[in-house]
Amino acid sequence: MARPAIEPLRRFLARRTDAVTADDVLSEVLMVCWRRLEAVPEQPLPWLYGVARLQLRNAERSSRRRERLAARVAEELQQPGPPDGAAVRDALALLRPQDAELLRLWAWEGLGPAEVAAALGISPNAAAIRLHRAKRRLAEVLRDDPDRSTATTSGGTAR
Amino acid sequence: MNDDQLQARLRAADPASGMEPLPEMRRAALLERAALATAAPRRTRLPVVLGGLVAVATVAGAIVLLLPRPDGPTGPAVTLRAAGTDPTVSCAPLADFAVEGLRGSDLALRGRVESVSDGTAEIVPLEVYRGAAVSLVRLRTDAGGGPALDGPVLRDGEQVLIAATDGSVAACGLSGVRSTELQRYYDRAFG
Numbered sequence: 006m007a008r009p010a011i012e013p014l015r016r017f018l019a020r021r022t023d024a025v026t027a028d029d030v031l032s033e034v035l036m037v038c039w040r041r042l043e044a045v046p047e048q049p050l051p052w053l054y055g056v057a058r059l060q061l062r063n064a065e066r067s068s069r070r071r072e073r074l075a076a077r078v079a080e081e082l083q084q085p086g087p088p089d090g091a092a093v094r095d096a097l098a099l100l101r102p103q104d105a106e107l108l109r110l111w112a113w114e115g116l117g118p119a120e121v122a123a124a125l126g127i128s129p130n131a132a133a134i135r136l137h138r139a140k141r142r143l144a145e146v147l148r149d150d151p152d153r154s155t156a157t158t159s160g161g162t163a164r
Numbered sequence: 165m166n167d168d169q170l171q172a173r174l175r176a177a178d179p180a181s182g183m184e185p186l187p188e189m190r191r192a193a194l195l196e197r198a199a200l201a202t203a204a205p206r207r208t209r210l211p212v213v214l215g216g217l218v219a220v221a222t223v224a225g226a227i228v229l230l231l232p233r234p235d236g237p238t239g240p241a242v243t244l245r246a247a248g249t250d251p252t253v254s255c256a257p258l259a260d261f262a263v264e265g266l267r268g269s270d271l272a273l274r275g276r277v278e279s280v281s282d283g284t285a286e287i288v289p290l291e292v293y294r295g296a297a298v299s300l301v302r303l304r305t306d307a308g309g310g311p312a313l314d315g316p317v318l319r320d321g322e323q324v325l326i327a328a329t330d331g332s333v334a335a336c337g338l339s340g341v342r343s344t345e346l347q348r349y350y351d352r353a354f355g
Binding site: 007008011012015016017019020031032035036038039090091092093094097108109111112113140143144147148 | 165167170171173174175176177178179180183185186191194195197198199
């Protein structure tokens, strides 16, 4: 059960934090998974994303965060992101964090509203409504900024 | 911009799109580490015989490696961390990782149960596969939980195989009464 989840979890974490923290949190999530096997639902990924979010939050509270952020910045300066990446990520950054996370779960993790709900611990109905609003807000931001709407920005950062 | 277009834009900006899959070895190591880290708290399945009766006991105290004794093997005194119990977790998946799991232990030995009384099993090391020499392993148990080691019973004179990492006994099939299968894991791990 845990084995097929490793790659999606790695990508989930790589989208949200630096490589060192991602490795640490992945280990933590797998340990939680082992300890709470009986709690893992039939569709484990949304549940595991929820665990990963909590573990990530804990990790980012730690005193090492600052050091890792410095490493991440240095890393990112050397690695250009995909074309259009910076523009869209900039647009995401302008949204409320909750909205941006909904959109990441939807587009990057490929979750539907019910799975987003499971990952965030909210009702499917609430997830569907919030996701709809978040999409609309992102589309507005992208439309309002000519640079972002052209989708041709190159370079940028990984997160 | 419709949903499909928006999703396409977002996916094009996915920072993880170029990630290579983790090599199988590293994936296995991750799972193994998680399994080992949670092995100690798992419920073990078989009772311990205490005072000639089948009794159930748990590793609620600690495994203490005692000070060297004049009539036995010598070694430093080490106190290992206590292990709790989690009655809800299965041990079955560990079998896949037995050898690699044992290799990750910092203490591994074959020993003989010298005595079992008052909730404590004393085990004399016969062969240390990994870690410093020790004179005696004491498994202190409490009533009411699961047994300290996997295995049918702990009886005087019986041989056991024990592995521990960071002070916690590796249960779930990695430590227990010596059997052909378990000995084979140890031989492969440390041979």
